[in-house]
Amino acid sequence: MYFKILIVICVCVSYSANGIPLESSVQNLKRYFDPRVIGGENTPEGYAPHMVAILVGDEVIQLILCGGSLVKLNLVMTAAHCLTDYQIMKEFFHGALGSNNWKTGGKRVEFQNYHIHPEWDPVLIKNDVGFISLTEKVELSKHLQLAAMNFDFVGEEASSVTGWGWVANWALTPFHLQVLEVTTLSPEDCSKRVQEASSVWWPNAPPVDPKIEICTLHSTGRGLCFGDSGSALMSKESGTQIGIASWAFTCALGVPDMYARISGFKDYIESVMKQY
Numbered sequence: 001m002y003f004k005i006l007i008v009i010c011v012c013v014s015y016s017a018n019g020i021p022l023e024s025s026v027q028n029l030k031r032y033f034d035p036r037v038i039g040g041e042n043t044p045e046g047y048a049p050h051m052v053a054i055l056v057g058d059e060v061i062q063l064i065l066c067g068g069s070l071v072k073l074n075l076v077m078t079a080a081h082c083l084t085d086y087q088i089m090k091e092f093f094h095g096a097l098g099s100n101n102w103k104t105g106g107k108r109v110e111f112q113n114y115h116i117h118p119e120w121d122p123v124l125i126k127n128d129v130g131f132i133s134l135t136e137k138v139e140l141s142k143h144l145q146l147a148a149m150n151f152d153f154v155g156e157e158a159s160s161v162t163g164w165g166w167v168a169n170w171a172l173t174p175f176h177l178q179v180l181e182v183t184t185l186s187p188e189d190c191s192k193r194v195q196e197a198s199s200v201w202w203p204n205a206p207p208v209d210p211k212i213e214i215c216t217l218h219s220t221g222r223g224l225c226f227g228d229s230g231s232a233l234m235s236k237e238s239g240t241q242i243g244i245a246s247w248a249f250t251c252a253l254g255v256p257d258m259y260a261r262i263s264g265f266k267d268y269i270e271s272v273m274k275q276y
Contacts, residue, residue, distance in 0.1 A: 043100050043177045048162040050147035050232060050241070051177060052076045052109075053102035054132070056092045064164045067231030069147040069241055070097060073137035075276045077147070077269070078230030079244055079260065080120040080130035087114075095134075098144040100177035102164060106143070110135045115272050117265070124206045126213075128246040128260045130230075131272050147232055150240035151266045154214060157184045158236040161216065161245060161257075163228035180223070182216035182257075184233075184242070190215040190256055197255035205249070212264035214243045220254030233259045 052068040054076070068078035076095065086093060090111065099105025112135045117127040138144060162179045185193065187210030194215065198205040208215070216233065217223075224245055233243030243259030262269070 041179055043162060043179045045100055046143050047100060047179065048177060048232075048234070049098075049141075049143050049145040051097070051100075051162055052078075053096040053164055054078060054082060054230065055094050055096060055102070056089070058092070062094075064102070064227045065093075066227065066229045067163045067245065068095070068132070069232040069244075070138070070144065071131075071147055071149070071269075072273055072276045073140070073146075074134040075273065076132050076134070077232075077244065078130055078132060079246055080116045080128045081122065081125070081246075082230045083114045083116055083130045083132060084122070086111075086132065093132075095132075097138065098141065101175045102177075103175040107138065109138065117268055125247045125258075126206065126209060127265075129244060129265050129268060133276060147234075148240045149262055149269060150235060150238060150242045151263045153263045154184055154235065154242045154261075155186050156189075157242075159184050159216060159233055159242065160236060161224070161228070161231055161233050163224070163231040163245065165225055165227050180218060181236075182218045182222075182233075185215050185217055185256060193217065193256050194258075197249050197253070201249045201253060201255065206247070208258070210261075212261050213246070213258055214261040215256035215258050216243075217254075217256045220252065223252035223254075224248045224257040225251035 050069045052070055054066040054068050055062045056065045057063055066078050066082035068076040071077045093111050095109045096102040096106050098107045111132050113133045115131040117129045119127045160179055160181050162177050191208045194208050228245050231245040232241045235242050242262050246258050246260050248257040249255045
């Protein structure tokens with residue numbers, strides 16, 4: 001049984017990596033072993049009460065696959081690439097919410113259905129928006145709240161992203177939620193920086209589509225890594241969600257991290273949420 005679970009975990013991680021692709025340089029392998037949002041800090045208890053850990057495995061062997069945000073009492077929004085294999089491996093999927101420590105606190109939840117954007121493109125990593133529903137509604141508390149959507153177009157703005165990151169020693173993740181303060185870039189600056197980074201780190205990196213993508217940048221050594229996919233990008237000014245972690249030049253290379261832009265998917269997001 002555990003052998004089967006290990007195989008499933010390995011497969012899930014390989015698909016999770018599609019959203020945060022790897023460069024091939026062996027010299028950069030050391031970058032993959034920081035067990036958190038790279039350069040982030042531990043969050044105080046109750047911080048980011050919208051966050052949901054999407055896990056794969058069972059009580060003995062489990063791994064963070066992605067993050068997500070609670071948007072209805074029985075609905076979590078995440079990245080589409082986090083859910084591409086849900087149908088064939090759903091027996092191993094579950095979640096944790098209501099605590100910044102996914103291992104020991106909060107509530108375990110089970111999933112029953114999922115939605116992937118109909119125009120999800122795994123090659124160009126576009127329209128990377130998805131939802132996964134809970135088997136039952138949860139009760140809100142000071143440690144569990146819904147994420148409010150921001151459908152306004154955002155330019156440069158102070159923001160933050162939280163996540164449980166990936167990895168240490170290839171299989172360990174931090175139990176405690178990490179937070180990184182970042183700044184969203186203007187569409188022009190984002191496109192320029194990604195183009196420059198592509199010539200160095202990833203020649204076939206997807207082009208930026210500012211209408212449906214938004215990017216952030218902090219500095220070298222601070223950014224997204226494996227397991228952060230699907231996590232919410234939140235505006236510091238309004239406290240609303242403006243993005244969903246999608247892909248990056250792994251990990252924390254001092255170049256932009258990419259998110260699905262909430263304002264670019266207003267119709268789709270509202271259409272799914274109305275079903276719950």
